Amino acid sequence: MNKFLKNLxxxxxxxxxxxxxxxxxxxxxxxxxxxTDLQDELDSKEYALERLNDLSPTNTQDLKYRDDFDPxxxxxxxxxxxxxxxxxxxxxxxxxSSYNDLFNE
Numbered sequence: 276m277n278k279f280l281k282n283l284x285x286x287x288x289x290x291x292x293x294x295x296x297x298x299x300x301x302x303x304x305x306x307x308x309x310x311t312d313l314q315d316e317l318d319s320k321e322y323a324l325e326r327l328n329d330l331s332p333t334n335t336q337d338l339k340y341r342d343d344f345d346p347x348x349x350x351x352x353x354x355x356x357x358x359x360x361x362x363x364x365x366x367x368x369x370x371x372s373s374y375n376d377l378f379n380e
Contacts, residue, residue, distance in 0.1 A: 299378075306374045313367040320363060324356040 276284075285293075330344060 303374075303378045306370070306378060310367065310370045310374055313363055313370055317360065317363045317367060320356055320360045324353060324360065327353050327356065 327349060
């Protein structure tokens, strides 16, 4: 019996199981994508914060810090990034918890 004919003659429990597996796989991937996207966003924000906090001179011989440093701008930008990082971290924790609760055995 070929696969197509088997699919046509399957009983309800086999069809239900097959569809359930497909849906579970798709749902798992969708939840995992949320986790991955949040982790990528978190990494990007942490990298941006690291760059903002790099205030060292341009070379090891120079004793002078950057001339273009604006303390108010730096404070606002770092605070904004820190807030975003905090929110993303919470969202990531929730996403991981949700994924583990639903898809890890």
